[in-house]
Amino acid sequence: MTFDIKVFNNISEEGLKQFDDSLYTINQTQNPDALLLRSKKLHDMTFSEHTIAISRAGAGTNNIPVDRCTKDGIVVFNTPGANANAVKELVLANLLLSARPILKSAQWVQTITDDNVEEIVEAEKKSFVGTELEGKKLGVIGLGAIGAMVANDAYRLGMEVMGYDPYVSVDTAWNISRRVKRVTDLDELLSTSDYISLHVPLMEKTHHLISTEELKKMAPEAVLLNFSRGELVDNNAVLQALADEEIAGYITDFAEKSLLGHEKITVLPHLGASTEEAEINCARMSVRTLKNYLETGNIKRSVNFPTVEMSFNTEFRLAVFHENVPNMIGAISNIIADAKYNIDNLSNRSRGDVAYTLIDLDHVTEDQAQELAEELKSLSHVIRVRHIKNLQRKDY
Numbered sequence: 585m586t587f588d589i590k591v592f593n594n595i596s597e598e599g600l601k602q603f604d605d606s607l608y609t610i611n612q613t614q615n616p617d618a619l620l621l622r623s624k625k626l627h628d629m630t631f632s633e634h635t636i637a638i639s640r641a642g643a644g645t646n647n648i649p650v651d652r653c654t655k656d657g658i659v660v661f662n663t664p665g666a667n668a669n670a671v672k673e674l675v676l677a678n679l680l681l682s683a684r685p686i687l688k689s690a691q692w693v694q695t696i697t698d699d700n701v702e703e704i705v706e707a708e709k710k711s712f713v714g715t716e717l718e719g720k721k722l723g724v725i726g727l728g729a730i731g732a733m734v735a736n737d738a739y740r741l742g743m744e745v746m747g748y749d750p751y752v753s754v755d756t757a758w759n760i761s762r763r764v765k766r767v768t769d770l771d772e773l774l775s776t777s778d779y780i781s782l783h784v785p786l787m788e789k790t791h792h793l794i795s796t797e798e799l800k801k802m803a804p805e806a807v808l809l810n811f812s813r814g815e816l817v818d819n820n821a822v823l824q825a826l827a828d829e830e831i832a833g834y835i836t837d838f839a840e841k842s843l844l845g846h847e848k849i850t851v852l853p854h855l856g857a858s859t860e861e862a863e864i865n866c867a868r869m870s871v872r873t874l875k876n877y878l879e880t881g882n883i884k885r886s887v888n889f890p891t892v893e894m895s896f897n898t899e900f901r902l903a904v905f906h907e908n909v910p911n912m913i914g915a916i917s918n919i920i921a922d923a924k925y926n927i928d929n930l931s932n933r934s935r936g937d938v939a940y941t942l943i944d945l946d947h948v949t950e951d952q953a954q955e956l957a958e959e960l961k962s963l964s965h966v967i968r969v970r971h972i973k974n975l976q977r978k979d980y
């Protein structure tokens with residue numbers, strides 16, 4: 585038995601080499617078992633019935649039709665935090681670049697043709713006076729893996745930092761310095777910050793999170809940084825706010841034609857996660873997560889199914905994806921009991937409208953496990969069933 589993985593985008597070899605040849609092939613069939621990708625857009629793609637998992641080597645999953653995947657029992661994974669440091673460093677670099685005319689002045693020096701360079705620079709440096717970050721106010725919207733790091737390090741640079749995140753996870757909250765002021769009113773952050781940095785995922789609720797109304801609340805000297813997703817910001821509204829001098833600048837990692845060639849807008853080519861370290865971290869984590877799921881059925885770091893991890897010691901395991909409705913465990917157990925098999929271990933967790941149940945069975949053959957899986961598939965409210973052979977069991 586082998587799993588075929590369809591790989592899109594530039595995934596680091598450090599991750600791909602974790603797929604050992606005896607169990608995995610890469611891009612060998614039209615019906616892959618799993619997809620591995622970065623920013624490739626999958627919304628228009630029809631998935632093969634064989635495809636049971638999609639792993640995003642990165643944070644944002646807005647390029648994946650997650651709701652459709654959930655309905656089809658396709659588990660979508662991402663790599664939380666694996667590229668956060670890379671994004672944080674790029675945000676900090678852009679804060680510094682925006683406070684002082686570093687690029688402009690360096691470009692100017694290169695244009696000097698006279699021999700008395702020293703004299704010219706000393707005379708002209710007054711045109712390149714900047715400001716300092718120390719004492720300035722930074723507002724961070726979204727205090728997840730990236731936002732928390734940006735907030736902490738900006739504080740260490742001497743900035744006054746406030747953060748807004750009504751849904752912050754307990755784990756992340758622990759990592760945020762108590763010096764970072766938590767605000768519950770977005771307007772307070774918008775109206776008092778010198779710099780505003782966005783670190784929220786793109787969802788229906790966050791589309792155009794920053795538009796005319798929000799821009800009008802910002803200070804005329806405020807600079808908006810967007811290293812999260814282009815669609816979080818209404819670009820037309822930004823162009824208008826800059827023309828009306830309602831804000832001072834916009835720095836974005838998401839290129840769009842209308843933003844190019846504007847002296848107050850810096851556009852980068854989606855570089856946030858493009859460091860050697862982040863690419864390796866993301867590739868390794870995404871491959872590890874995928875292998876764990878394909879080989880054991882254990883789910884960890886999924887964005888659409890619950891975390892379910894159970895040590896796998898039996899010969900076979902059934903993995904049942906089902907709707908989160910009453911009496912599913914009863915119905916599943918009845919089928920297994922009627923077939924006279926003994927359940928060795930069972931774990932069930934739900935997440936929203938769906939649930940996932942792992943059932944471990946010993947003393948069954950592959951044909952018997954497959955037959956049971958087929959029977960379970962016929963139950964109402966069941967979305968998908970896998971039967972998984974324990975590849976670590978040598979006695980089978």
Ligand SMILES: NC(=O)c1ccc[n+]([C@@H]2O[C@H](COP(=O)([O-])OP(=O)(O)OC[C@H]3O[C@@H](n4cnc5c(N)ncnc54)[C@H](O)[C@@H]3O)[C@@H](O)[C@H]2O)c1
Nearest residue numbers: 643644726727728729730749751752784785811812856857
């Ligand atoms: N530029 C890049 O290359 C790059 C790299 C990595 C991530 N990203 C983007 O950055 C986003 C954040 O990444 P992360 O790793 O920090 O994710 P994360 O899931 O750790 O953090 C996101 C945070 O946003 C918060 N949030 C959600 N909705 C909110 C709202 N309406 N207002 C305020 N906070 C809200 C969540 O509670 C969470 O704490 C990703 O979804 C992705 O789109 C971009």
Ligand SMILES: O=C(O)[C@H](O)COP(=O)(O)O
Nearest residue numbers: 622623641642643644857
């Ligand atoms: O969400 C992410 O992780 C980033 O946008 C990185 O995207 P990339 O992997 O295509 O560089």
